[in-house]
Amino acid sequence: MRMLRALYNKAVYAGLTKHVYNLFHDVYTGIDKSHKKAMSPVDLNKLFFGKVSSPALIRAQQIARLMYCLCGIPFVDFQHVGADSVKDGSLNYSRRKTGVCVSIPVNKETVALIEKAAVCPSDMNTEEGYRHYQSLLRKFNASLSRLASKLGIKAHVSSYTIRHSWATTALYCHVPVEVISSALGHADIKTTQIYLKGFNAKEIGLANRKVCRCVENK
Incomplete structure (x- = not known):
């Protein structure tokens, strides 16, 4: 609904349709923070290392x-990444969505994988290029769905699931939110916080016991 509202507003500004006052007044267009897309470490391990035979x-x-x-690089940026993006041991790219520059240390093995996994980049400034990107993304997401099904993973899997999963796993590994935000290329840390899956009651209880022990009588 957020996307539909944005398209409608653009159409109004372009003079392609009439403005209807409060058209989306009774429609929820916010972000449901309770809806999380992150996969569990167990499912991630299956997805990345499960045995499949199809090329x-x-x-x-x-x-x-x-x-x-x-660091959960989005597909729209991944398609433009290549060996020439690596300099002085770091992969450098600029987020298309935010313009934020991201630098990730990589080793020779990762560089070789980048070269091997490279996809044909799209010129997002042209209609043909954008259609090409959308086609690549649909095919990749469809392949991920088939891969998950083949490996017995019930969770929904897409390119963005991988990104959300990296962010949430980083949080569980006690990586500061500021570092996670920088690695994701977010312009606002509030966006990062939306990505992150909350801790369950057991984990909160464990953390609380640790904090309380700090002030207990010895």
């Missing part, structure tokens, strides 16, 4: 694992 699924698996290892 198409093996390639999708390699790309998914590489995107995760590159």
Whole structure:
């Protein structure tokens, strides 16, 4: 609904349709923070290392694992990444969505994987290029769905699932939110917080016991 509202507003500004006052007044267009897209570490392990024989699924698996290892890089940016993006041991790219520059240290093995998993980039400034990107993304997401089904993973899997999963796993590994935000290329830390899956009651209880022990009588 957020996308539909944005398209409608653009159409109004372009003079392609009439403005209707409060058209989306009774429609929820916010972000449901209770809806999380992150996968569990167990399912991630299955997705990245499960045995498959189809060359198409093996390639999708390699790309998914590489995107995760590159701090959950989004597919729209991944398609423009290549060996020439690596300088002085770091992969450098600029987020298309936010313009934020991201630098990720990589080793020779990762560089080799980047070269092997490279996809044909799209010129997003042209209609033909944008259609090409959408086609690549649909095919990749369809391959991920088939891969997940083949490996017995019930959770929904897409390119953005990988990104959300990296962010949430980083949080569980006690990586500061500021670092996670920088690695994701977010312009606002509030966006990062939307990505993150909350801790359950057991984990909160464990953390609380640790904090309380700090002030207990010895």
